[in-house]
Amino acid sequence: MNIVVLVKQVPDSGLARQLDAELRVDRNGANNVMGELDEYAVEAALQLKEAHGGEVTVLTLGPDQATETVRKTLAMGADKAVHVSDEAVAGSDALATSKILAAALGRLEWDLVIAGAESTDSGMGVMAHMLAARTGAAAATGARKIELDGDAITVEHQRENGYDVLTASLPAIVSVWDTINTPRYPSLKGIMAAKRKKVETLTVADLGIDPSEVGAGAATTEVLTAADRPERSAGQIVTDEGEGGRKLAAFLAAEKFI
Numbered sequence: 001m002n003i004v005v006l007v008k009q010v011p012d013s014g015l016a017r018q019l020d021a022e023l024r025v026d027r028n029g030a031n032n033v034m035g036e037l038d039e040y041a042v043e044a045a046l047q048l049k050e051a052h053g054g055e056v057t058v059l060t061l062g063p064d065q066a067t068e069t070v071r072k073t074l075a076m077g078a079d080k081a082v083h084v085s086d087e088a089v090a091g092s093d094a095l096a097t098s099k100i101l102a103a104a105l106g107r108l109e110w111d112l113v114i115a116g117a118e119s120t121d122s123g124m125g126v127m128a129h130m131l132a133a134r135t136g137a138a139a140a141t142g143a144r145k146i147e148l149d150g151d152a153i154t155v156e157h158q159r160e161n162g163y164d165v166l167t168a169s170l171p172a173i174v175s176v177w178d179t180i181n182t183p184r185y186p187s188l189k190g191i192m193a194a195k196r197k198k199v200e201t202l203t204v205a206d207l208g209i210d211p212s213e214v215g216a217g218a219a220t221t222e223v224l225t226a227a228d229r230p231e232r233s234a235g236q237i238v239t240d241e242g243e244g245g246r247k248l249a250a251f252l253a254a255e256k257f258i
């Protein structure tokens with residue numbers, strides 16, 4: 001069972017995030033981390049490998065500093081990694097991102113690809129579907145549980161009020177939510193072992209893609225404007241002088257909460 005996990009380095013969603021002058025996510029800050037849901041994707045891959053054998057390869061597309069994220073996945077237990085890093089990619093939209101990731105998958109032998117259900121920066125939630133369309137593999141997305149039986153995969157697709165059961169034959173592309181597991185922390189032994197694991201670095205030309213097909217110039221979407229979220233207003237204080245309950249109820253009714 002060869003599993004590829006897609007991980008993306010993103011600005012820490014727990015801290016203030018910025019757009020740069022071209023309205024792109026500013027990735028030059030010090031607070032870059034592995035996409036939150038991608039940690040669950042790595043854990044799901046490691047658990048499947050532990051149960052069924054095989055190899056876990058991590059694939060990332062991002063600037064040089066994304067190596068830190070790759071190292072973390074190797075310290076968690078992934079076997080090797082492929083890092084596509086190329087100046088020409090800056091400003092790529094989701095279509096170009098999927099084109100590059102699909103080309104990189106084309107160089108690897110895999111039965112299963114696991115991604116986060118959505119990244120914690122652009123948050124489009126499309127990558128698993130786009131890669132399934134490009135590779136011809138089945139898409140089983142939004143998983144809260146994955147089971148493998150031979151070359152059949154069963155996924156519980158999470159819904160707001162329950163779940164659907166999806167089955168498919170491998171090869172398949174699965175994306176996961178944070179309900180699927182509890183990601184492990186890298187151990188000291190894992191951190192040391194990661195230093196010896198192989199990270200292959202590729203450019204888009206290595207993948208047979210002309211740089212003019214990706215990047216800002218080839219993007220099919222463009223961010224025209226962006227605005228800061230308005231400051232929270234001070235709120236309304238209801239002073240209870242015997243009528244507090246009524247005033248609260250009137251406020252909630254006016255705001256259509258009741």
Ligand SMILES: Cc1cc2nc3c(=O)[nH]c(=O)nc-3n(C[C@H](O)[C@H](O)[C@H](O)COP(=O)(O)OP(=O)(O)OC[C@H]3O[C@@H](n4cnc5c(N)ncnc54)[C@H](O)[C@@H]3O)c2cc1C
Nearest residue numbers: 006061091092093094115116118119122123124125126127
């Ligand atoms: C107009 C525009 C400009 C952009 N400019 C830039 C830019 O300058 N620089 C930049 O880095 N990004 C840029 N992006 C964002 C970049 O294109 C996104 O990575 C891409 O759109 C995928 O969207 P997403 O992360 O929301 O995917 P989602 O579908 O939400 O991601 C789901 C999962 O797919 C996997 N995945 C997604 N992206 C990657 C990746 N790169 N490598 C490995 N796995 C991945 C992860 O597992 C992730 O959890 C831009 C996007 C747009 C629309």
